[in-house]
Amino acid sequence: MADYTEMWKSLGIDVENHNALLAGLGQAYTDIFLSQKNRPEGMKYFDFVVSEVHGLRIKEIMDAKAQGKKVIGSYCVFVPEELVLAVDGVAVGLCAGAELGFEAAEELLPRNTCSLIKSMFGFKLGKLCPYVESCDVIVGENTCDGKKKAYEIFRPLVKDLYVMDLPQTKSDAGRLMLKEEYRKFIAKLEQETGKKITVQSLKKAIETVNAKRKAMIRLAALRAADPAPISGLDALLINQVFFHDDPARFTDSVNKLCDELETRVKEHKGVMPKGTTRIIVSGCPMAVPNWKLPMLIETSNAVIVGEESCVGERGTRWLTEIKGNTVEELLDAITDRYFNVDCAVFTPNPSRVNHVKEMAKNLHADGVLHYSLQFCQPYIIESGPVEKELENSHIPTLRLETDYSQEDAGQLKTRIEAFNERLKKK
Amino acid sequence: MRYAGIDVGSRTVKLAVLEDGRLVSSRTSATSHNPLGIARDLLKGVEYDRAVATGYGRHLIKGHLDCPVVTEITAFVRGSRFFSTECRAVLDIGGQDTKAISLDENGNLKKFEMNDRCAAGTGRFLEVMATALGFTLEEFAAAALTAQKPEKINSMCTVFAESEVVSLINQGATRNDVALGIHKAIASRSAGLLRRVATDGKIFFAGGVALNPCMRVLLEKETHRHVIVPPDPQIVGAVGAALVASDPL
Ligand code: SF4
Ligand code: SF4
Numbered sequence: 001m002a003d004y005t006e007m008w009k010s011l012g013i014d015v016e017n018h019n020a021l022l023a024g025l026g027q028a029y030t031d032i033f034l035s036q037k038n039r040p041e042g043m044k045y046f047d048f049v050v051s052e053v054h055g056l057r058i059k060e061i062m063d064a065k066a067q068g069k070k071v072i073g074s075y076c077v078f079v080p081e082e083l084v085l086a087v088d089g090v091a092v093g094l095c096a097g098a099e100l101g102f103e104a105a106e107e108l109l110p111r112n113t114c115s116l117i118k119s120m121f122g123f124k125l126g127k128l129c130p131y132v133e134s135c136d137v138i139v140g141e142n143t144c145d146g147k148k149k150a151y152e153i154f155r156p157l158v159k160d161l162y163v164m165d166l167p168q169t170k171s172d173a174g175r176l177m178l179k180e181e182y183r184k185f186i187a188k189l190e191q192e193t194g195k196k197i198t199v200q201s202l203k204k205a206i207e208t209v210n211a212k213r214k215a216m217i218r219l220a221a222l223r224a225a226d227p228a229p230i231s232g233l234d235a236l237l238i239n240q241v242f243f244h245d246d247p248a249r250f251t252d253s254v255n256k257l258c259d260e261l262e263t264r265v266k267e268h269k270g271v272m273p274k275g276t277t278r279i280i281v282s283g284c285p286m287a288v289p290n291w292k293l294p295m296l297i298e299t300s301n302a303v304i305v306g307e308e309s310c311v312g313e314r315g316t317r318w319l320t321e322i323k324g325n326t327v328e329e330l331l332d333a334i335t336d337r338y339f340n341v342d343c344a345v346f347t348p349n350p351s352r353v354n355h356v357k358e359m360a361k362n363l364h365a366d367g368v369l370h371y372s373l374q375f376c377q378p379y380i381i382e383s384g385p386v387e388k389e390l391e392n393s394h395i396p397t398l399r400l401e402t403d404y405s406q407e408d409a410g411q412l413k414t415r416i417e418a419f420n421e422r423l424k425k426k
Numbered sequence: 427m428r429y430a431g432i433d434v435g436s437r438t439v440k441l442a443v444l445e446d447g448r449l450v451s452s453r454t455s456a457t458s459h460n461p462l463g464i465a466r467d468l469l470k471g472v473e474y475d476r477a478v479a480t481g482y483g484r485h486l487i488k489g490h491l492d493c494p495v496v497t498e499i500t501a502f503v504r505g506s507r508f509f510s511t512e513c514r515a516v517l518d519i520g521g522q523d524t525k526a527i528s529l530d531e532n533g534n535l536k537k538f539e540m541n542d543r544c545a546a547g548t549g550r551f552l553e554v555m556a557t558a559l560g561f562t563l564e565e566f567a568a569a570a571l572t573a574q575k576p577e578k579i580n581s582m583c584t585v586f587a588e589s590e591v592v593s594l595i596n597q598g599a600t601r602n603d604v605a606l607g608i609h610k611a612i613a614s615r616s617a618g619l620l621r622r623v624a625t626d627g628k629i630f631f632a633g634g635v636a637l638n639p640c641m642r643v644l645l646e647k648e649t650h651r652h653v654i655v656p657p658d659p660q661i662v663g664a665v666g667a668a669l670v671a672s673d674p675l
Contacts, residue, residue: 415499
């Protein structure tokens with residue numbers, strides 16, 4: 001790897017802490033990902049991306065900035081990448097998945113805050129994340145109460161925080177509100193970049209993002225095969241890289257991987273033997289490098305065949321219909337697309353559990369593991385009804401609540417193994 | 427054929443040996459800092475054809491004794507059926523965690539719940555409270571059984587509950603009433619865990635805390651369900667592991 005120290009310094013990264021972070025990440029990656037058997041060749045690209053995640057990709061972003069492009073960071077799948085691309089901006093997902101800088105974060109936030117929010121603060125306060133530091137604008141979104149109040153405290157810590165409001169119900173009023181918020185967001189983007197969104201630029205952006213999502217939908221469908229052609233860990237990684245890689249290159253790499261997986265499926269080749277217990281993970285998003293739970297599952301004689309998560313199908317399964325000949329009409333199409341997202345912050349939120357059921361059927365899953373981050377009220381509270389509904393539909397379900405620490409790994413492993421023993425009985 | 431089950435718990439290691447479907451021997455020993463050594467000692471001179479390990483130290487044993495493993499959950503499901511074919515729920519209160527498990531009519535695992543990270547409501551919790559009151563574990567249960575009216579214990583955190591106990595005594599509460607209050611707190615918490623997996627059917631009570639007669643009485647009161655305690659509740663997991671070892675390969 002090239003020496004990026006100067007680049008990091010120029011971004012204001014705490015180089016010493018950052019080196020420790022990269023070393024830890026590299027070790028975890030070797031232990032968890034590179035040790036897997038029968039990995040597809042196509043994963044080499046993603047291994048490369050991870051090895052250069054704070055290097056080459058940041059350099060590309062810096063080069064884009066030098067050409068006058070603006071970098072827009074976001075923490076949630078409700079922030080439309082299409083709009084950022086339409087002003088020729090660079091969109092990066094910032095969700096952080098590591099227990100870093102938590103002491104500093106806990107000086108500003110209650111301890112009983114979900115790890116995702118603490119991590120968002122920890123990465124910023126610890127000056128650890130070159131993505132955060134490279135952003136010209138960071139978009140916050142008023143989803144759960146935790147996030148929306150946290151953004152109030154976050155604002156003075158960053159250069160430019162733009163907060164977007166979000167509806168809580170799937171109603172006409174809610175849809176209207178979302179569209180208005182997106183309209184305001186366009187104004188902000190145009191002001192920031194000095195560029196106007198045109199029908200042409202927006203159509204092109206929609207096509208780019210659609211292509212990226214289509215590749216993910218293709219990948220998701222291939223996992224219905226038994227034996228599973230790719231591990232859940234690898235698929236999760238791809239879902240995580242989805243948020244910060246160059247869109248066109250990413251799409252290309254996923255499609256290439258899918259070509260390979262298609263051959264595998266035809267030849268009945270897989271990462272684990274045919275008949276391995278098949279699990280769907282449903283719930284809170286899993287930001288990099290939060291790999292604890294998938295790792296525990298896949299080292300317990302089971303394979304993950306789908307993620308019902310924002311870092312998973314909830315973030316990728318809908319495309320934007322390209323219809324209309326005005327920016328206004330295209331904005332309608334974008335709003336329609338995003339309004340589908342069935343985050344637990346919506347009330348009521350029946351489409352989410354219906355989708356889990358559908359996934360279980362299509363992917364021939366044996367059971368669902370419901371994952372909530374500790375202190376995440378929307379997902380933890382929803383997990384009760386979700387479990388009930390799934391069990392009533394004869395889909396065995398295990399609810400787990402955890403955070404980014406490793407201290408409960410033993411307990412989690414016992415629960416996961418016991419769940420697998422239950423599934424094998426059938 | 428002889429089958430051995432080894433249950434490496436956080437507080438005790440248990441061994442059970444089955445022959446022709448009968449329990450022929452069992453042993454228990456405190457876990458100490460060397461669970462592997464303890465397991466080896468327990469196995470000394472014991473003849474068996476196959477063994478299976480369970481309990482929180484199962485993977486440690488697996489690496490050294492080269493035997494398959496099964497989780498405590500499955501081990502308790504199997505073990506409970508060995509002693510009672512009519513139970514539909516299992517409660518295991520061990521040294522560091524509490525499990526509630528429900529079974530279907532064929533004795534298969536249906537659902538389970540476990541307490542979270544801390545030791546609230548477990549055997550360890552009882553030990554600390556007994557010590558705080560100056561009782562041995564036997565005296566502690568006996569005292570609770572003879573109490574008049576329970577003192578309410580509000581905290582289930584071991585550290586907070588301990589200071590609550592001390593201040594109750596300082597305010598003049600009797601040791602017996604405090605002892606009963608502690609037992610009640612654990613019984614109602616365990617009953618809550620049980621209700622999450624199954625709301626009716628007989629309960630099979632296993633694990634070290636089932637040796638405490640007061641807990642059984644209170645659990646029946648709390649749940650309005652029949653509670654079965656086997657002669658040696660500590661070895662249920664080990665028996666279950668031995669049964670798994672006896673499964674056709
Ligand atoms: S879970 Fe909700 S708030 Fe979190 S990323 Fe997904 S949509 Fe956004
Ligand atoms: S994980 Fe839950 S609590 Fe945390 S930000 Fe997402 S929705 Fe909010």
